[in-house]
Amino acid sequence: NISLKNKITKNKCKPKIIVKKSENTNLFPKLIMKDEYKKVVLKKEVTKEITKEIIKEFKASAFRLKEQSDIYDSFNGKVVQNWEKETSFTSNIGTQNWVKITGYFIDKSWLKAKKDLWIQKDKVLQR
Structure with missing residues (x-):
């Protein structure tokens, strides 16, 4: 039995370990930023001119629309309605442009x- 064991162990193939040196010395290459993120804004221009609006009260008066017009929730605000030409309204508050x-x-x-x-x-005519 012992001789059989010796024969089996002698005939077993032992795996050879071969260490090979890598051609690339840097296993983790440097991270490179994508071109789309490399863009740099050199100059940014302001296209909208900001003016101060001073709210003033005046004597109440009737107005009429010259043309179909958008109605806003505040001056320089969002459009909330659209009124027909010749719609009449009243006001006693305004600014230079509103x-x-x-x-x-x-x-x-x-x-x-x-x-x-x-x-x-x-967009309006004062009556």
């Missing part, structure tokens, strides 16, 4: 504006 709508007419009856409504001054 008129606040304080009331408007529907079927010849006046209604007080419940929300802030503004229109560009060049």
Whole structure:
């Protein structure tokens, strides 16, 4: 039995370990930023001119739209409505470029504006 064991162990193949030196000395190459992220903004221009609007009160008056117009939630704000040409409204507040709508007419009856409504001054005629 012992001789059989010796024969088996002698005939076993032992694996050879070969150490090979890598051609690339740096196994972790340097990280490179993608081209799309390399862009640098050298100059940024402001295209929108900012002007201060001074709100003033004046004697209440009736106005009429010259043309179909957008109505805004504040001066330089968001469009909230679009009114037809010749729609009448009242106001006593405005700026250099805007008129606040304080009331408007529907079927010849006046209604007080419940929300802030503004229109560009060049779109209206004062009556």
